[in-house]
Amino acid sequence: xxxxxxxxxxxxxxxxxxxxxxxxxDREFTGKLLGFDDFVNMVLEDVTEYETTPQGKKTTQLxxxxxxxxxxxMLIPGSVGPDEEG
Amino acid sequence: xxxxxxxxxxxxxxxxxxxxxATHTGSPTDFLKGVVGxxxxxxxxxxxxxxxxxxxxxxxxxIALEQTEEHVNGVVTNxxxxxxxxxxxxxxxxxxxxx
Amino acid sequence: xxxxxxxxxxxxxxxRLSLSERxxxxxxxxxxxTGILHAYDGHMNLIMSDVEETILIVDTDSVPTGQGVxxxxxxxxxxxxxxxxxxxxxxxxxxx
Numbered sequence: 001x002x003x004x005x006x007x008x009x010x011x012x013x014x015x016x017x018x019x020x021x022x023x024x025x026d027r028e029f030t031g032k033l034l035g036f037d038d039f040v041n042m043v044l045e046d047v048t049e050y051e052t053t054p055q056g057k058k059t060t061q062l063x064x065x066x067x068x069x070x071x072x073x074m075l076i077p078g079s080v081g082p083d084e085e086g
Numbered sequence: 087x088x089x090x091x092x093x094x095x096x097x098x099x100x101x102x103x104x105x106x107x108a109t110h111t112g113s114p115t116d117f118l119k120g121v122v123g124x125x126x127x128x129x130x131x132x133x134x135x136x137x138x139x140x141x142x143x144x145x146x147x148x149i150a151l152e153q154t155e156e157h158v159n160g161v162v163t164n165x166x167x168x169x170x171x172x173x174x175x176x177x178x179x180x181x182x183x184x185x
Numbered sequence: 186x187x188x189x190x191x192x193x194x195x196x197x198x199x200x201r202l203s204l205s206e207r208x209x210x211x212x213x214x215x216x217x218x219t220g221i222l223h224a225y226d227g228h229m230n231l232i233m234s235d236v237e238e239t240i241l242i243v244d245t246d247s248v249p250t251g252q253g254v255x256x257x258x259x260x261x262x263x264x265x266x267x268x269x270x271x272x273x274x275x276x277x278x279x280x281x
Contacts, residue, residue: 150195166274
C-alpha cells in the first residue's frame, strides 16, 4: 500500500519553519510555525498579516501570535507568502 | 493539545496526568500560559482590535481583558476597565510585550 | 491558571461579578446595549433590564472610503433576552 501522509502530519513537519496561512476571508498570514493543536489553532512567530480591503492592501507586523483555527482555509508550508512566490 | 474548557469545579481530581514535559513546546496551550498577565492585542474577525492586559481565557477563547482599549482602524474608539470578549469573534491573540 | 490582579480565574467570572450591575454589551450588527444584568449562561445568553439600545447606522454608500459615520438610533426596553451568539463584548462596571 502506498504510504500516506495525514494532512496534519504535513503541518507537524512544518514546525520551526515558515508557513503561509490563507483565511476564509481576504486575510493572510505568514510566520514561523511554533506549534498547533487539534483545532489547527496555530502559534506563529515574526508574523506578517496581509489584509485586502477596499482601500487597498494592508500589512501588520506581529510578535508571537495565537491564530484561531476557526477561520483558516489553506496552509502553504515553507512559503514566504503573497509577496514573492516561495 | 487539549483545548477543551476547564472543568467548572475543582471537586474532583483532574482526570489527566500532567504533561510529561514542562518544557516549551510552542503549542497554543504553552503560548497562552506564557501570555496570561501580559499585554496583548486581540483582533476580532471584524478587524476591531482590543489592546489590554490578558486576565484569563478559556477553551472557547473567551477572553477577559483589563485596561482595555478598543481600536478601529488604528484609532482608539473606547476604553473599558474590564472586558469579556466572546471567543467566537476572536481572530488572533498576539503578544504585545516579550513573553 | 494565573490570576493577575483580581479574583478572576476564568472569563465568565467577570460576568458573574457583574450580576445586578449595569453593564455595556457590544453586539453584532453595530448594536450596543447598556442595562442591568440579571442572568447569563454558558452561551452568553443574557437577561437584562432597564436597557438602552444604541444602533449605529453606518452609511457606507455616501462615503466610498467606508466607515462613513453615521446615524445613531436609540431606544429603551424594560426587559430583554439577548441571544448569546450575537454578543461580541461585555464590559462590567469598573471594579474598585
